[in-house]
Structure formats: structure tokens, C-alpha cells
Amino acid sequence: MSWTADEMMTVAAARALRGDTRCFVGIGLPSTAANLARRTHAPDLVLVYESGTIGAKPDRLPLSIGDGVLAETADAVVSVPEMFNYWLQPGRIGVGFLGAAQLDRYANINTTVIGTDYDDPRVRLPGAGGAPEIAASCGEVIVVVRQSTRTFVDRVDFVTSVGHGKGPGDRERLGLRGRGPVLVITDLGVLEPDPGDCELTLTRLHPGVTAEQAVAATGWPLRIAPGVTTTEPPSDDELTALRSLTGAEEPA
């Protein structure tokens, strides 16, 4: 079966979710990936949505984080204050999934404004939502985002959610208790923070993508890991499960 770059990205994100992890899921790609993981290799994955649904088991992809199917299938539904205070803040959620409008080499994320004047922005984006505290408090964070120089920038215009700050030790200094972004999964490959200095480094390329393409899609001089590997292509099972979730056809 053939597949699109977005499908590869979603499958790679789904594979990153293991066993009976609790996963804090935003809408869109993270939700697709988390639901795909639950349908394939991780049936015990616990989906937690910021609308207050814990252990939701949707049989179709919700359009919003508050669709009825999430509440109907959840183990527990709690108020939004309880979700943030009792469940997210103390570090009970293993993995947080985040998207980004801009991302820098330390995986700091901007979803607030494009343009450096906050009061007169070039583009006003939706804002923070749950992201700053997801980035702070989940055991670890996975960022899923399409790679381009518009998005992968040398410096984000606004730090909405902290990745690794300005480098090693910054998260500890800021009192952020989760480990922060451990994977950035794109339509081109996978980036991971360097264990030494935290700078995002390309560690995997999706099948058919070259390192040059990844470098060209990055707004800073992208480091390539010496042993960069190639992602295993999506299996037929993965693609079938994914398309039954999204209702997509096989690409022409």
C-alpha cells in the first residue's frame, strides 16, 4: 500500500506510544496518532483529554476535544479544574502530545502570535490552551508538526510552551518537573534533543526523504546524527487501521 507523508508522520507518532502509558491528547494529529496506537500495538493506552475525559475509548475520531463520544466512553469524566490540578499538574500523565506553529532548536513552542510585537501581531494564533502546563508537567513530551522553514525557526516569536529553554539545566532552573520534549516527529523524519546540549538533532528520516530535504526545511543549521536511520515504512495493518479511523482513501 502507498501512503502520504502525513500518514507516515501519524504512524511514527503512534509507534512512539508504548504499553499502558497515560497520554494527554490534543485534537488533530495527536488524537489520530494516539487512537491509532490504541487500535494497534497499545490497546491499554489511556487517553486523557483536557476536556476532563480520562480513559476515553472513541470508536471514531472526535473533531473536538469535547465531543460526546469522549465522555460516553471514558472511565471517568472530571471537571476542567480537576483535570489540570489533580491529574496533569502532579505529573500523573506520562506523555503529552503537542503541536506547534513555530518551534526552535530547543523545542520551545509558539502557538500565540507570529511577529515580534505581541500587541500588533502579524498573525494572531489561538494561544496557549493547555500546552504550557502539558509541556511543564507530563513525564515527557512528543511534538508532532510538519517540517518547514516557516515552522522550524531560529527563534520563536513567542515562547508559549517551554521545551528545553536555552539548553541544559534550564528546565530544572524553571521548576519544570517533566523531562520535556523527547521526540519531534515530522513529515520528514524524527528529531531528538542531543543528550549533551539539548539541541534538536535529526536521528531518523522517513523512507524516501533525504537529509538535504530535512536541512532545507529547517530554519537553523540542522544537526544530523551520525547514525541517522530510516523509519520503518507504515505496515498495511497500520495504514488500514489509520484509514478506518480517518475515513481516508489510499492516495492515488
Next chain:
Amino acid sequence: MSWTADEMMTVAAARALRGDTRCFVGIGLPSTAANLARRTHAPDLVLVYESGTIGAKPDRLPLSIGDGVLAETADAVVSVPEMFNYWLQPGRIGVGFLGAAQLDRYANINTTVIGTDYDDPRVRLPGAGGAPEIAASCGEVIVVVRQSTRTFVDRVDFVTSVGHGKGPGDRERLGLRGRGPVLVITDLGVLEPDPGDCELTLTRLHPGVTAEQAVAATGWPLRIAPGVTTTEPPSDDELTALRSLTGAEEPA
């Protein structure tokens, strides 16, 4: 019908509850009085118990504040933190009913220890429970307590719950937002804080009780209001309703 001093005290307390007030009810005499009020002149009285039951309508007197009948008949049951934080603390409850082991002339209440050495008390009492915040945050407080020199003392050994502190202005200085004790109802009569200096003053005597008896049962020189009145005796209806609640017989 004849009646006991305790029955007079309970009836007087019940009468103090008006209309559709919300009343924070402790167990024992306050609960009896509040339930009597609901059965007689104040059917819309809302009973709030610190166990989290709002609008309980028990058909029998509960032994504890957490009896099943309270939850079964309540309009809403909330957690204990919610009861204190969302309902009591913001001043949503009009009347708080408190008892006392010791009480001074400013209606400060001790339910913690008898004896002036906290670490080596003569008698260890149960402690604060919900009382300090009930005394602080209810719109007003009614104290129900049998009158004796053991209880009505010149100086409480421990301030568990603040009445009027050391006098006028003290509640405001302490940041207490309710008006504090407005009535102290005993088996002998009723005391009210003087509008000028807040000192408890005898304003009513129950039928058959003399001012001398009230003075003799008070551990400080008790002021008698110039126009001290006599409490209306319990009506047959009140006594019948009370005894159907408590299961008591008419006294011999």
C-alpha cells in the same frame, strides 16, 4: 403540654431560623433545632451539613453528620473540600449553628482543651472540626449551649472559634467576613451581643426562669437588658413535632 428546659432551648433555636435561609448544621442540638424549624414554620430552610450534603431533608434525626439519610435526601452531595471552599468560605451560608464547651462574654468558643496548658490539658476535647470557618464565614452564627459557670467562663482556655474577639472591630481587623454570633440560646434564656460593645447581654428568659438563675449560671458578671422579655412557651404543635423527631415522651 409540659416541657423540659432542653426542649425550650431547642424550640427557641428553631424559631431563630427564618424562611429560606441556608443553615450550616452541626450534629446534636443544632440538627434537632434546624429539622424542627423545617417541620414547622420554615419548610424552605436549606440544611447544609459539613459532610457535603446540601439541602438534606431527613425524615428522622441523623446520629452523625454523615448518616445515609442525609445523602439520600439532599439536593446535591459534594466533596468535603468543595463544601468548605465553594460553599462555606465565600459566605453562601446564611446561618451557622455552633455548640461550645466554653464560651466567654464575647461569644468566643472553646472546643479544644480544658486547662490552660495545651500540651498537658486537664480535659482533651474533640477540637475544631468545621467550627472556626463556620464562625468566620457564615452570614451570622447562633450558639446553642446549656448555661452553667463551667461553660460560661470569664476567659476561655483556648479560642477555637472567634466570636467577637475582644470587642468591637475585632472581626473586621481579623478579616472575618460574617457578622459572627448574633444569638446565644441556652436552657435558661437568650443572650445577644450588645450593639455597642459586643458583650453578651441577657435579652430573654425562658418561662419560669429568673434573671438571678441566669446570673448564677454565668462565670462573669452577666448584664441584663433593661427590657428583658420572656420567651413564648413551646406550643403544642412545636412540642409534638419535636418529639416526633427525637422520639421523646412527654416529661413526667
Next chain:
Amino acid sequence: MTARIVSLAEAVAELVHDGDTVALEGFTHLIPVAAGHEIIRQRRRGLTLVRMTPDIVYDQLIGAGCAAKLIFSWAGNPGVGSLHRFRDAVQHAWPVPLEIEEHSHAGMANRYVAGASGLPFAVMRGYSGTDLPAHTATVAPIQCPFTGEMLTAVPALNPDVGIVHAQRADRRGNVQFWGITGVHKEVVLASARSLVTVEEIVDELTPMPGAVVLPGWAVTRVALVPGGAHPSYAMGFSERDNDHYQAWDAISRDRDTFGQWLTEVLG
């Protein structure tokens, strides 16, 4: 007691005044959209609108010129994209300038909790290292008096009016809602006045799993507005109208098509 139950038009006329701080809440579910339209119809101006997720009902209020300020944490069309009227107001001051006060979800939720609790502020872990505090006066550091640890304080939100939609009320004004309950309880308790629009009014509230009950004495006004959450939904009564959310993208993208929509609402 039943004087508590009035028509939507009466409730908005009585409770919502020009210049008020007004919170319409509902986390995706039970959003009081009909009440928002009534505020537009009654042509309120200069409102400070408060809402965690200003979705299309706030896009409409902003586009209609009702709002002077927005206090929020995520302004988007959930699952669809941008709020075009909100963006136009922020980027081009159209139809009127819109001041913003921006928080995270956790911050907004805790601000409502403080408001409902009668406290002036709430303590949380949050905002640390982000650029939000530099642009928001309502975030401050606070130190734990026991451990010395630094945390974040946010001030209470106490709107003049809090409005939510719910599944039902009884004739005494006791309100019941279930499913995703969001910050419904907090916004009603934090607000000086409150309005709950409901799908139905019944003689007695049947207990339901997951249901929250607000006693009538804690609610200022109840209005019967079946379907009053559309295109949001009321679990047990309706489904979220996802097509409507998607259609809003085209309507709101352009000032003229929005203007046509507005004319229809104003009637």
C-alpha cells in the same frame, strides 16, 4: 421561587449591562450560544468577555462589536482552525479595538476556582519560562511559606454575569447538567449574577450518573431554551454539529458574509 425562571430575553435584559464583565462558559459541551445571540440582539457594548475557549459564539460577539476586552486561554474554532472575527479585531481593530488578557487553560481554570472559593488568588505550577507573564499583568510569582519553593499566583475571576447552558432545571430553579462539565460550576459560583439556559424544565430532577446539581438559590435566573447550545451540544439531547463549526469558517472569513449573518441574527 419560580420567579427565578424567566424568558431568555428578560434574563439578558435584566442581568447583562453595557460594560459588564460577562463569562459564557461550556468546555466544547453546553455552550450557551443562544444567550450569546440574545446579547448581540440586545446590542450590548463595551463588554469584557471571559471564556477559556472563545469559540464561534465569541467570534460572533466580537464581530458584532459587543466586546471591548477578551480574557481567554485558547481562541480557535475547535478542530477547524482560526476565529476570523477575533483575528480581525486583534490584528485590525475591526469593528472596534479588542484588548486581550491571555492565560493558559490551567491559569483560567484556577482563576475561576479562586473566584468560586471567595479567595483573591489561586496558586499553581505554570507559566514558568513562557513569555505569557511579560504580557499579562495577572500572573505573579509566589513563594511557599513552608518550603521556600517559587510558584505562580493568578488572581480570581469574578464576572458580573456568568452564563452556561445545562440539560435541565426543576421548577424551583435547581439546575442539573452532566457529561463534560468543564468549569460550569465554578463560573456560576464565581459570578455576581448567573443565568442558566436549559433544554427542559421538569417537576423533579432524576438523578443521573455524572450529573452535577446546582441548588436554585445559587443561580440567579433560569431560562428555557431548547437547543440553546447549538452548534455545541447537550449530551442526551443533541450531538455536536461539527458541520456548522466547519461552515462558520467560510462565513466568518469575510466581513461582508459575516455582516449578512449578523443582519439575520439581529432580525
Next chain:
Amino acid sequence: MTARIVSLAEAVAELVHDGDTVALEGFTHLIPVAAGHEIIRQRRRGLTLVRMTPDIVYDQLIGAGCAAKLIFSWAGNPGVGSLHRFRDAVQHAWPVPLEIEEHSHAGMANRYVAGASGLPFAVMRGYSGTDLPAHTATVAPIQCPFTGEMLTAVPALNPDVGIVHAQRADRRGNVQFWGITGVHKEVVLASARSLVTVEEIVDELTPMPGAVVLPGWAVTRVALVPGGAHPSYAMGFSERDNDHYQAWDAISRDRDTFGQWLTEVLG
């Protein structure tokens, strides 16, 4: 997953160690009395016991010499009178001295909330003007950074072990309880380890009005103990045994009659 479900004796042996801070909660309802008796039988010593309303189960643990310290807000036999073993320990250090740390209900509830929230402290209105702060190191003033108002801070409670009783669990260890829920959720979430004793274990949890569900992954161990709350009760399964509470007064009043009771429990 089902390894989560063990016997009461195994659970107490595994989770509760000498010197631990242990909270058995249940606000009148769903008190884990059988778990308390198992702690007595396993002869734990030097415990710091935490509980808002130390009722007869703590009178028993204190009389049996398990406790070195008690953190509490109201120590009485509800509706009956005093806790005689508690009084004997405080007034006469029998059978061993008992240190106390005393709060109000609102303070204890907020300390659990802070513990469940991963915060080092909570803010409240309370204690002002009372003699409690002078005798309790765990109360401190705190100032609102926005209004300047002075309020009260209390530190988080994070017991080593939190124990509650509940109506039921499913085979994956998801726990469900309803009726008066007290601080059940908070104590389980605030504690490093937790044990829930249940009336029954079912294949699937049927949704119930007013029910709280704790996902199995948030609970360390579940033990099947029908009647495990007696003389407290489990709504839907049993009634509060008020006679038993009244009978305890005579048993506990005297060291010798208490000693006979203890011999029977120890078996």
C-alpha cells in the same frame, strides 16, 4: 493489571511499614475500619496517623499503641461523645505518648487538596484570631500578590499510604464510590501508595448517580473486604451501625475492657 487486587493482609503487609504516615479516610461514610484492624493485627508501630475525624477506628489504633502522632481536625465519637483511648493517650501518654498536630476541617481538606494537586501548600481563609496557629507549626500567613490581602497557608499532606473503603472495583482495579465522598479522591491522589477496600469486585462498573471513579492506574492496591467499613457504612450495601458507635463508649472508657477487645481483634 489484576495483580493490583490482593488480600487485605497482603496489602497491609506490603504497603504499611512501621513509622509510616498513614491516612485512613472516609467522612463518616466508607471508613476503612477493617484495614485499621489489620494494621493492629500486624502490630505496626510508630505510625503518624492522619485523619480529619479520628473516630473509633483511630481510637482503636491509638489504644493498641500503633500511633506516635496524630494529625487531625475533630477527634470524637460522632453523635456519642469522647474518644476515650485518644484522651487517655493525650492526657496520660497511655499506652505510649501521642504527639498531635491539630487543624480545622477546612485546613485538613485543603492540605489534602494541595497534596493531590502536587502543590506544596494551599491558600484559604481560616484560623484567623484562633489559638490554633500558636500550637501548630503548619499554619502560616500569606499575602495576595494582587490585592495585598492577608490569608492563611497550610502545607500539603502527602501520606506514605492512603486507605479508603469503597463500594466496588472492577477487575482492572478501577474503583467506584458514591454517597458522601468526603476526601476520598484527595487522599488517594495525595498519597505515595494507596489501598482501597471494596464491598464487591465486578466485571464492569455500572454508572451510578453521584459516583466517583478512580482509574485503576491511580490506585496501588485493591482488596475485597465486604462489610469492611463496619460500624461505618457503605451506601447501597449497609447502614451505619449507630448502636455499635454507642457501645464503643463503654468498651473504650476503661483500659481493661479495651484490652479485652484488643485481645479479641489480635486473635
